[in-house]
Amino acid sequence: MAKVSIISPSILSADFTRLADQIHEAEAAGAGWFHVDVMDGHFVPNLTMGPFVVEACRRSTKLPLDVHLMVEAPDALFEPFAEAGADWLTVHIEACPHIHKSLEAIHALGMRAGVALNPGTPAGAISEVLPQVDLILVMTVDPGFSGGKYVPEMLDKIRSVRSWQEAGRTKALIAVDGGISAQTVPAVAQAGAEVFVAASAVFKHPQGIRAGIHALQAALELAPA
Ligand code: DX5
Ligand code: ZN
Numbered sequence: 001m002a003k004v005s006i007i008s009p010s011i012l013s014a015d016f017t018r019l020a021d022q023i024h025e026a027e028a029a030g031a032g033w034f035h036v037d038v039m040d041g042h043f044v045p046n047l048t049m050g051p052f053v054v055e056a057c058r059r060s061t062k063l064p065l066d067v068h069l070m071v072e073a074p075d076a077l078f079e080p081f082a083e084a085g086a087d088w089l090t091v092h093i094e095a096c097p098h099i100h101k102s103l104e105a106i107h108a109l110g111m112r113a114g115v116a117l118n119p120g121t122p123a124g125a126i127s128e129v130l131p132q133v134d135l136i137l138v139m140t141v142d143p144g145f146s147g148g149k150y151v152p153e154m155l156d157k158i159r160s161v162r163s164w165q166e167a168g169r170t171k172a173l174i175a176v177d178g179g180i181s182a183q184t185v186p187a188v189a190q191a192g193a194e195v196f197v198a199a200s201a202v203f204k205h206p207q208g209i210r211a212g213i214h215a216l217q218a219a220l221e222l223a224p225a
Contacts, residue, residue: 003194004173006032007216008066009209010199011057012048013146020060022209026202029213030225033064033088035177035197037146038081040071043095044144051077051084058085066135066197068116068177070143071095075102082109090114090137090175093125103132114175118143119151123160130170135195136161140188141178146199150179155191162192182215189220196220 009031014022023034036054041047057065064087069077074091075098081089089111096102099115106113114135115126119142126133138158141148154176164170175195176188185196198216205212214224 003192005189005220005222006173006195007202007213007220008033008035008175008195008197009202009213010035010037010068010146010177010197011053011203012037013199013203015203019056022203023057023060025209026213027061027063028225029210030217030222031063031202031213033066033195034061035199036065036067036086037199038067038069038071038077039144042072043092044070046144051080054081054084054086064088066090066114066175066195068114068137068197069095070116075105078102078105078109078111082111086111088112088114088135090116090135092116092118092143094118094121099126099129100132103129107132114172116143116177117157119154123157123164130164130172133170133172135173135175136170137175137177137197138193139178140176140180140184143178147204148178150181150184152184152187155187158188158191158193165192180216182219185216185219 067086112134116137177197181201202212
């Protein structure tokens with residue numbers, strides 16, 4: 001199966017006083033999507049942003065907006081995020097006891113549906129809903145903050161999901177999120193990841209956003225934009 005490579009900068013590390021400019025810079029450098037980290041202070045310790053920010057991103061770019069819900073009881077937020085312009089909506093399996101119903105609800109609102117797995121959650125936790133999943137997000141940090149410590153043991157989980165793809169059990173894209181940098185991205189790509197979420201490696205790169213994206217592209221052996 002053909003493999004894609006999409007860099008999805010997480011705006012969590014952006015300078016919010018210049019959000020649109022930073023989005024434009026990342027887009028010009030070759031970002032494929034933008035990732036929006038929504039945290040509620042309960043599912044994870046941090047508190048971040050909601051549909052209002054997605055709506056601001058929507059007005060700043062036409063690229064797909066990839067919204068990652070790190071919240072307890074996410075279902076009540078599906079509609080507001082759809083209205084704000086989210087294209088992809090990812091929920092955590094750990095927060096969704098009725099995952100089949102949740103995925104159906106995301107699709108009914110016209111969005112693509114993703115499921116995220118924390119480092120301690122086995123790939124098999126989503127095996128029963130694979131036909132409904134458009135994106136599998138393997139967390140490569142314990143979620144909550146940008147700049148977290150990359151967990152290399154997640155390579156095996158990425159390989160397991162990739163083997164499902166190769167066996168035709170899922171058509172979902174394989175995404176990784178957390179601690180992704182020019183140093184760590186070759187191994188996750190080799191294991192099968194296709195969407196690379198990166199916050200600090202893009203927005204906090206010492207030479208700027210363009211250099212951050214180009215460093216990831218070079219590590220992935222992609223042609224620069
Ligand atoms: C982690 C978030 C990530 C985070 C990644 O809880 O889901 O998307 O912003 O940050 P970096 O790339 O700095 O590890
Ligand atoms: Zn994220």
